[in-house]
Each structure stands twice: as structure tokens, then as C-alpha cells.
Amino acid sequence: MKKLFEFKTKTIVATGIGAALFMLLFMYVKVPTGIPETDVQTAYGLGSFFAALFGPIAGFLIAFIGHAISDAVQYGSPWWSWVVASGISCFIVGLAYPRLKVDEGVFGWKDVLTFNIFQILANVVAWIVVAPVLDIVVYGEPANLVFTQGAVAALWNAISMGVIGTLLLFLYSKTRAGKGTPARARCPRSEEPTDRQLSRGSSTVSLGRSNSPIIVHQACTLSPKERVRAFIASSLARI
Amino acid sequence: MKAKLFDYIEKDNFVFNLSGVTKLLCFLILTFTVMYSYDVRVILPVLVFSFWVLHVSEIKFAQIKIMLYYVLVFIAINFVLTFLFSPQYGVELYGTKHELVTLTQRYTVTAEQLLYQGTKVSKYLSVIPLGMMFLLTTNPSEFAASLSSIGVSYKAAFAVSLTxxxxxxxxxxxxxxxxxxQARGLDLSRKERLGTRLKNIMNIFVPLIFSSLDRVEVISNAMDLKGFGKHKKRTWYAFKPLVKNDGLAIALCVAIALAALAVAFFVDHGRYWNPFVA
Structure with missing residues (x-):
């Protein structure tokens, strides 16, 4: 059983490295949406991924440290209310950590749902409650301005976490062999030829091979559900 | 994208020779003082003080040029947005209405709004030099030591130094x-559609993040082998002991903070200075 508030050496290192990555993405890798000052911050996708892997404390510190240092470097001083809100958003995502078994290779539809429920809850709490309230209390900002900013931030960060976070968790679970990955552990490369055949739609590839992918599959007795999952994984890996 | 964000150039002057703890404490105390107070008579002296500190620490303009541009753009956007969203916030705050210029019914420029927004700008401006001073005059290796000695758990402080x-x-x-x-033909610029660009970014993310996870494994094993985290406390190689000047600096900052609080409690009876209700 995973402990929620465990802080091992590995968690500390993951926090440090995660915060460095968070900083990098926060400053340089934004997806502009066309509206000024409201870029999709890819950093939150990363933060949610680390939070789901290493727990709430790591999540909180990654977003808090990453956001605070990048603010300090860019603007000279951190904007504390949003730095705290960042930390809280990844803290709440981290609460999903004991429910997920991504490092054992398990990340099914149910886990996708769990992660996204936590993620959406986290963004609503952090950006529609914590950030604006702190802005009003600490900085004396006008209410309707900060609530509008908060709502926009919540939307974009939920998209970032929902798309990037989910994808990263999914891909990561595929690299972990364990109880949850019978398909790959039992017959490696099984999904590779199928994918090639299906995605290119040409028969030459499979004809050229003596062991047809279908035979491999039958030998491995993959259930249809597993086959679909393997197919999605391999096609995602090739995007 | 630069690998070097800011230069730490060692110098020999009052500010540089202070301990990292002192600078961190002073930065936090003054930041929170300015954050709390909405009295322009308190903030302006702090503004002057913080620019004076920046001058004393002999930081060159070239070192802070880019930061200053970012800050000015941020302040300008915040100024405009505040007026667009809440043109009458000052009126609400101070309880009176002195109209100066009428643009439309909603967008009337009032003396109250000008005071509110002017105070806000001076608040931002007075914090920035302090942050820059702290960032540019503290040895990065000393930062974790400073954090841990103001009471942050050394494990969290170590995470900061790893970052x-x-x-x-x-x-x-x-x-x-x-x-x-990109050599393989991936486009990350605005020319691609949003969805494609997200997908392309994932192509950089996945190898970057997965290789970092391997790195986490390597570093944490090395730290475990050296017995990290065995004891409740930890000493820091880069720690600079406190001397007389540190005491002076901290005392000065505490005095400023107390003065600001005294003004808020005894003169203004609240965070806001209200010159409109005499």
C-alpha cells in the first residue's frame, strides 16, 4: 500500500528534477491560443504527471518551487497567490496517487477517469477558489478581474493536465513491465506488426513477413480489449 | 533558449557580503510588508529604499534589462485590465467619487481609481528590485542553506538546490x-494548427521526461548510498555564518515592517489610506 505523504530520497530527487522540468516548460514551452497572456501552460501537464507518480507532497513542491523560481527569474519577484495556487493544484492531483498503479504498468480507462476527476477538481479549487481569493485578500485586486483570470486559467490548465498528463501517464505505464502488462510481457513486439499493417493499410508489409502478425496474436491469446489497448499505445508512441 | 538565466558575479560590497539567510529574510519581510500595505506614503519610501539597495549592490543595468522589460509589460497589462474590468473599484474602496474625465457611463476616470491603481503600480515596482537584488547577489549554492536555516525542512531545501x-x-x-x-521535420511554430502543435510538443516531452525519470533513479540511488536523510538535521557547506552587518540589515527591515504596520493600525485604521474621507 502506498503511503500518501511518504517523502523518501526518491521523492526528493523527483521533486528537484520535476521542478527543474516544470520551470523549463513554464518559461519556454507554452502553446499560444491567440488570446494574449492566456497561453496553455504545458508545465501543468508535467506537474500532474509527476504528482500522480510521486504523490501530493512532491506535486505541491514541484509546482510551488518551479513556479516561484521561474517568476523570480522572469519578473524579479514571485506572484505569491498564483504560486500557492499552482502548488495546491498539483497537491490535489497527487491525492490520486494511492489509487493509481502506473509504475506497475496499469493505466486503464478507470484510471484515466480517476486521474481526470482529481485533475478537474484540482483546477477548479486552485484557480477558481484559491488564486482569486488570495489575489483579493493579499494583493487587493478587484474581484471580477481575478475571477475571470482564474476561470480562464482553470480551463487551460485542465486541458493541459487532461491531455498532456493523461497521455504521459498512459505512455509511461506502457514502459513499465509488471502485473498489469500481460500482453507486452508475454509476447513483446506483438502489437508492432499489427499496427504497421493497420495504420498503413498496405498488405505488402505483412506479406513480406513469414510470421504473420495475426498468428502471433492468436498464439498470445490477447483479448480484444487488450489488443485495442496495445494498438492505441503503439500508435500513440509513433505520433 | 538560454541555458544561463542570470549571472552570479561575486563582488565585494555590503549587500554581497551579507549571509544568504539575511537576504532571504529581508526579501520576504519587505515583500510581505509591501503586499500588506495599501498606503502610498508607506510604499514610496520602501520603493526608494529598494532602488537604493539595488544601487548599493552594484548590479549592472545589463543584468536586469530583460527582467525589467517583462515587469513593465506585466504592469502595463495589469493596469489596463484592472481599468477594463473594474473601472469603479477605487470608488467602491474609498467610498467617495471624484470624477475627472468621463469617457462613457461605465468608464469614468475618478481620482479614487487613479490613487488605487497608482498605489498598485508602486507596490509592484518596489518589490521587483528586492527580488532582483536577492537573486543576483546570493550564491545559488547558498540558497538551500538559507532556506533550511529559516525553518524549511532540509529535504525540501535540498529539492530546491537540485532544481x-x-x-x-x-x-x-x-x-x-x-x-x-525539428531535423526530422517537426514544426513547433505558429504555422501548425493547435492540435498538431500539441502532438508535436509531446514528441519532445516524452523522451525528455522519460530520460529525466531515469536520471531520478540514478541520483536517488547515489544519495541513498551516501546515507542521505539518515539524520534529522544537516549541515551545509555553503552556509555563511551571521555577523554584525547581518543583524543590522535584519533590524532595519524589521523596523520598516513594524513602521508600516504601525501606520496601518494607528493612522489608517486598515490596509488602505483614505485621503478622500477627511
Missing amino acids: LRYFPDMIRDYNDIALAQ
């Missing part, structure tokens, strides 16, 4: 991967 240590490595990795992917 500062590995940030340049991450930038280098990112650049390598991004260039390799």
Missing part, C-alpha cells in the same frame, strides 16, 4: 531533443 543544479542540464537536453525532432 537549481539540474535546470541547465534540462535545457540542454530539451534543446538537443527539439533540434533532433
Whole structure:
């Protein structure tokens, strides 16, 4: 059983490295949406991924440290209310950590749902409650301005976490062999030829091979559900 | 994308020779003082003080030029947005209405709004030099030591120092991967659609993040082997002991903070200075 508030050496290192990555993405890798000052911050996708892997404390510190240092470097001083809100958003995502078994290779539809429920809850709490309230209390900002900013931030960060976070968790679970990955552990490369055949739609590839992918599959007795999952994984890996 | 964000250039003057703890404490105390107070008569002296400190610490303009541009753009956007969203917030705050210029019914420029927004700008401006001073005059290796000695758990402080240590490595990795992917025809610019661009970014993310996870494994094993986290406390190689000047600096900052609080409690009876209700 995973402990929620465990802080091992590995968690500390993951926090440090995660915060460095968070900083990098926060400053340089934004997806502009066309509206000024409201870029999709890819950093939150990363933060949610680390939070789901290493727990709430790591999540909180990654977003808090990453956001605070990048603010300090860019603007000279951190904007504390949003730095705290960042930390809280990844803290709440981290609460999903004991429910997920991504490092054992398990990340099914149910886990996708769990992660996204936590993620959406986290963004609503952090950006529609914590950030604006702190802005009003600490900085004396006008209410309707900060609530509008908060709502926009919540939307974009939920998209970032929902798309990037989910994808990263999914891909990561595929690299972990364990109880949850019978398909790959039992017959490696099984999904590779199928994918090639299906995605290119040409028969030459499979004809050229003596062991047809279908035979491999039958030998491995993959259930249809597993086959679909393997197919999605391999096609995602090739995007 | 630069791997080097800011220069730490060692100098021999009053501010540089202060301990990292002192600078961190002073930065936090003054930041929170300015954050709390909405009295322009308190903030302006702090503004002057913080620019004076910046001058004393002999930081060159070239070192802070880019930061200053960012800050000015941020302040300008915040100024405009505040007026667009809440043109009458000052009126609400101070309870009176002195109209100056009428643009439309909603967008009337009032003396109250000008005071509110002017105070806000001076608040931002007075914090910035302090942050820059702290950032540019503190040895990065001393930062973790300072955090731990103001009471932050040394494990969290160590995470901060790992962040500062590995940030340049991450930038280098990112650049390598991004260039390799672009050489294979990946477009990250505005020319691509949003969805495609997100997908392309994932192509850089996945190798970057997964290689970092391997790195986590390696570093944490090394730390475990050296017995990290065995004891409740930890000493720091870069720690600079406190001397007389540190005491002076901290006393000065505490005095400023107390003065600001005294003004708020005894003169203004609240955070806001209200010259409109005499």
C-alpha cells in the first residue's frame, strides 16, 4: 500500500528534477491560443504527471518551487497567490496517487477517469477558489478581474493536465513491465506488426513477413480489449 | 533558449557580503510588508529604499534589462485590465467619487481609481528590485542553506538546490531533443494548427521526461548510498555564518515592517489610506 505523504530520497530527487522540468516548460514551452497572456501552460501537464507518480507532497513542491523560481527569474519577484495556487493544484492531483498503479504498468480507462476527476477538481479549487481569493485578500485586486483570470486559467490548465498528463501517464505505464502488462510481457513486439499493417493499410508489409502478425496474436491469446489497448499505445508512441 | 538565466558575479560590497539567510529574510519581510500595505506614503519610501539597495549592490543595468522589460509589460497589462474590468473599484474602496474625465457611463476616470491603481503600480515596482537584488547577489549554492536555516525542512531545501543544479542540464537536453525532432521535420511554430502543435510538443516531452525519470533513479540511488536523510538535521557547506552587518540589515527591515504596520493600525485604521474621507 502506498503511503500518501511518504517523502523518501526518491521523492526528493523527483521533486528537484520535476521542478527543474516544470520551470523549463513554464518559461519556454507554452502553446499560444491567440488570446494574449492566456497561453496553455504545458508545465501543468508535467506537474500532474509527476504528482500522480510521486504523490501530493512532491506535486505541491514541484509546482510551488518551479513556479516561484521561474517568476523570480522572469519578473524579479514571485506572484505569491498564483504560486500557492499552482502548488495546491498539483497537491490535489497527487491525492490520486494511492489509487493509481502506473509504475506497475496499469493505466486503464478507470484510471484515466480517476486521474481526470482529481485533475478537474484540482483546477477548479486552485484557480477558481484559491488564486482569486488570495489575489483579493493579499494583493487587493478587484474581484471580477481575478475571477475571470482564474476561470480562464482553470480551463487551460485542465486541458493541459487532461491531455498532456493523461497521455504521459498512459505512455509511461506502457514502459513499465509488471502485473498489469500481460500482453507486452508475454509476447513483446506483438502489437508492432499489427499496427504497421493497420495504420498503413498496405498488405505488402505483412506479406513480406513469414510470421504473420495475426498468428502471433492468436498464439498470445490477447483479448480484444487488450489488443485495442496495445494498438492505441503503439500508435500513440509513433505520433 | 538560454541555458544561463542570470549571472552570479561575486563582488565585494555590503549587500554581497551579507549571509544568504539575511537576504532571504529581508526579501520576504519587505515583500510581505509591501503586499500588506495599501498606503502610498508607506510604499514610496520602501520603493526608494529598494532602488537604493539595488544601487548599493552594484548590479549592472545589463543584468536586469530583460527582467525589467517583462515587469513593465506585466504592469502595463495589469493596469489596463484592472481599468477594463473594474473601472469603479477605487470608488467602491474609498467610498467617495471624484470624477475627472468621463469617457462613457461605465468608464469614468475618478481620482479614487487613479490613487488605487497608482498605489498598485508602486507596490509592484518596489518589490521587483528586492527580488532582483536577492537573486543576483546570493550564491545559488547558498540558497538551500538559507532556506533550511529559516525553518524549511532540509529535504525540501535540498529539492530546491537540485532544481537549481539540474535546470541547465534540462535545457540542454530539451534543446538537443527539439533540434533532433525539428531535423526530422517537426514544426513547433505558429504555422501548425493547435492540435498538431500539441502532438508535436509531446514528441519532445516524452523522451525528455522519460530520460529525466531515469536520471531520478540514478541520483536517488547515489544519495541513498551516501546515507542521505539518515539524520534529522544537516549541515551545509555553503552556509555563511551571521555577523554584525547581518543583524543590522535584519533590524532595519524589521523596523520598516513594524513602521508600516504601525501606520496601518494607528493612522489608517486598515490596509488602505483614505485621503478622500477627511
